[in-house]
Amino acid sequence: MNHLHWPFFDERHRTFARELDAWAAAHVRDRHGDDVVATCRALVRELGRAGWLRHAVAGTAHCGAAEVIDTRSICLAREVLARHEGLADFAFAMQGLGSGAISLAGTPAQRARWLPRVAAGEAIAAFALSEPDAGSDVAAMQCAARIEGDEAVLDGEKTWISNGGIADFYVVFCRTGEAPGARGISAFVVEAGTPGFEIAERIDVIAPHPLARLRFTNCRVPLAHRVGAAGEGFKVAMRTLDVFRTSVAAASLGFARRALEEGLQRAQTRPMFGGRLADFQLTQAKLAQMALTVDSSALLVYRAAWERDQGRTVTKQAAMAKLAATEGAQQVIDAAVQLFGGLGVTSGMPVERLYREIRSLRIYEGATEVQQLIIGRELLKEHA
Ligand SMILES: Cc1cc2nc3c(=O)[nH]c(=O)nc-3n(C[C@H](O)[C@H](O)[C@H](O)COP(=O)(O)OP(=O)(O)OC[C@H]3O[C@@H](n4cnc5c(N)ncnc54)[C@H](O)[C@@H]3O)c2cc1C
Numbered sequence: 001m002n003h004l005h006w007p008f009f010d011e012r013h014r015t016f017a018r019e020l021d022a023w024a025a026a027h028v029r030d031r032h033g034d035d036v037v038a039t040c041r042a043l044v045r046e047l048g049r050a051g052w053l054r055h056a057v058a059g060t061a062h063c064g065a066a067e068v069i070d071t072r073s074i075c076l077a078r079e080v081l082a083r084h085e086g087l088a089d090f091a092f093a094m095q096g097l098g099s100g101a102i103s104l105a106g107t108p109a110q111r112a113r114w115l116p117r118v119a120a121g122e123a124i125a126a127f128a129l130s131e132p133d134a135g136s137d138v139a140a141m142q143c144a145a146r147i148e149g150d151e152a153v154l155d156g157e158k159t160w161i162s163n164g165g166i167a168d169f170y171v172v173f174c175r176t177g178e179a180p181g182a183r184g185i186s187a188f189v190v191e192a193g194t195p196g197f198e199i200a201e202r203i204d205v206i207a208p209h210p211l212a213r214l215r216f217t218n219c220r221v222p223l224a225h226r227v228g229a230a231g232e233g234f235k236v237a238m239r240t241l242d243v244f245r246t247s248v249a250a251a252s253l254g255f256a257r258r259a260l261e262e263g264l265q266r267a268q269t270r271p272m273f274g275g276r277l278a279d280f281q282l283t284q285a286k287l288a289q290m291a292l293t294v295d296s297s298a299l300l301v302y303r304a305a306w307e308r309d310q311g312r313t314v315t316k317q318a319a320m321a322k323l324a325a326t327e328g329a330q331q332v333i334d335a336a337v338q339l340f341g342g343l344g345v346t347s348g349m350p351v352e353r354l355y356r357e358i359r360s361l362r363i364y365e366g367a368t369e370v371q372q373l374i375i376g377r378e379l380l381k382e383h384a
Pocket of ligand 1 (some may be wrong): 373
């Protein structure tokens with residue numbers, strides 16, 4: 001962790017990252033298993049008990065570590081946890097993403113009801129935005145809520161929802177029709193067990209974690225569960241993603257660092273042609289490129305995080321960080337698999353797991369192509 005002396009960080013960040021690293025080495029390194037649901041539940045509880053989840057929510061009155069979410073802390077947490085174990089990063093990230101709308105736009109009553117339990121690891125959170133026909137094109141969503149008295153009645157589906165099936169509550173974005181497109185969407189908290197809400201399908205992905213399609217049929221929730229103003233749900237979703245998009249880049253950075261560590265270790269110990277794999281210049285060039293990608297990703301991640309913590313708008317910087325770090329990590333991990341040869345594609349090897357783990361980060365919270373569009377649009381605005 002020799003980037004911690006960079007000027008992007010305060011002393012509290014350095015202490016936080018070192019302490020979390022030591023805790024993760026003792027508690028979660030390479031802890032995964034066949035039963036991802038049980039593993040995720042246990043990880044959320046342990047991260048909560050150890051106090052780390054306080055950094056995923058805002059407001060000291062609601063057990064948050066600070067009044068506002070500190071992007072650098074979130075990024076450091078994800079980088080450190082991802083380096084040790086992907087599911088630990090997932091458990092941490094989803095508590096933040098799933099409750100992010102409440103931290104950013106919730107009423108005092110909503111914050112008091114859900115955030116302390118999220119911070120303690122006693123309630124699992126989920127963020128339900130995507131639909132079968134509305135992924136990159138979020139504003140095309142069909143899931144709708146109509147207002148009847150003091151209730152909202154939800155009908156429709158959400159899919160690829162992380163923590164689907166194990167979450168205690170879901171922040172669900174629905175069309176409420178105040179205006180066309182993105183201006184007619186509102187966010188509602190739906191608690192597990194609410195009549196009319198069901199898990200329609202559990203979805204298996206290449207790096208297993210709890211994921212599901214959700215169905216709402218005449219599902220009634222109190223209007224008091226609406227997060228943010230009527231018709232402002234799209235803005236709430238985008239504000240939430242603004243924080244967590246940079247943290248996806250940070251998680252990728254953690255995966256890439258682990259791949260580089262594994263590759264260095266293997267290259268220095270693998271006997272080959274009377275020497276070691278590391279003796280060959282081709283190997284050294286590969287390691288150099290991996291290190292270059294890791295460092296350039298880290299600079300982009302912590303630039304975006306630092307700028308956001310200074311109160312600046314970081315749309316372009318976050319998009320650059322996400323694009324570079326996720327695509328870069330895929331290349332670094334692929335190079336590590338190559339260094340391991342046959343062992344690299346053997347089930348259960350850390351580099352084999354990383355190879356599967358990284359893939360979806362190039363897709364979710366805005367695919368690479370979406371990040372390219374954002375960067376291009378921001379550049380053209382700056383130079384108009
Ligand atoms: C593991 C995993 C976990 C997820 N967790 C969640 C979650 O917790 N909550 C949630 O709401 N969603 C979640 N998602 C959904 C995720 O956000 C969507 O998959 C993502 O937004 C892409 O949408 P899509 O899958 O419908 O792909 P599409 O929108 O169909 O896009 C397919 C591809 O088209 C390309 N593309 C997109 N736009 C353009 C363009 N303008 N020009 C050219 N090419 C383009 C990109 O390559 C993109 O990958 C998750 C997804 C995965 C894989």
